[in-house]
Ligand code: HMG
């Protein structure tokens with residue numbers, strides 16, 4: 481890896497999906513479309529726009545097809561949607577997605593609540609999804625949730641994370657996103673996890689997806705950088721959480737990551753002022769305050 485590549489970080493925006501999936505209030509599709517269009521003009525190269533899941537499981541994202549058909553799709557941005565099974569994959573293909581994300585966990589107790597099956601059953605289900613992806617030349621990202629702790633089963637052995645991650649890579653996933661779903665981890669937890677994973681998986685196949693329930697997500701990102709990870713998931717204005725992980729807050733705010741990374745000499749390609757404007761748009765529509773400290777320092781544009 482040359483020096484400039486080593487100093488470049490990819491931010492993977494999950495606000496429209498992980499952020500909005502956990503909102504109590506209904507956000508109209510036209511507001512989601514405008515929010516995503518604004519995010520797409522900030523320099524972000526990855527935006528997870530929605531999920532093709534069972535509407536009863538995540539009512540907030542049941543407008544997935546409408547949102548995908550309404551957004552502008554500049555070539556500079558990879559739009560991604562979550563897909564749990566073959567039915568969701570077909571919907572993603574119909575919507576013209578070029579990248580999708582499957583999701584499972586390192587804990588059966590979590591997958592039972594979230595996707596109504598065990599981890600092993602989820603992988604069996606994904607076989608059809610990967611087959612369709614190959615047929616349509618669609619890239620597959622894979623989430624592994626509960627990489628440090630499960631809200632139902634407690635602490636997770638890093639070996640369990642390694643095992644499921646390895647299987648997903650063998651199936652054809654281009655990247656594993658490590659879901660610290662409930663936001664309990666401190667940097668030493670992440671270090672223990674990465675010590676176990678990096679013996680078998682190269683750092684450029686791993687992304688950090690850290691929820692910020694206890695304010696430790698940014699510290700976890702900074703520790704992960706020392707291990708060579710260069711892709712991090714983040715949510716504009718820190719929106720979000722998972723309905724099947726009660727009490728978990730949103731991901732680390734994208735604004736906080738852009739600020740911390742750029743000031744530490746990493747290039748993100750994201751314009752912080754434009755990003756804050758996209759956040760302001762969705763926050764005003766939802767009448768919500770941002771949890772991002774960096775957001776609060778950015779003067780409002782006209
Ligand atoms: P199930 O009930 O076991 O599924 O749900 P099923 O196959 O028995 O089907 C039941 C009904 O759902 C059927 O309809 C299906 O057609 C329909 P009916 O015949 O009864 O009318 N159905 C669907 N409809 C639309 N799209 C689909 C679909 N699939 C089935 N794709 C299932 C299993 C996995 C589908 C369900 O549990 C589900 O959709 N779960 C999604 C949960 C979710 O989205 N959670 C949040 C995202 S994960 C997360 O936030 C964590 C992450 O951020 C990382 C981290 O932080 O750790 C990624």
Ligand code: MG
Nearest residue numbers: 498659661722
């Ligand atoms: Mg999440």
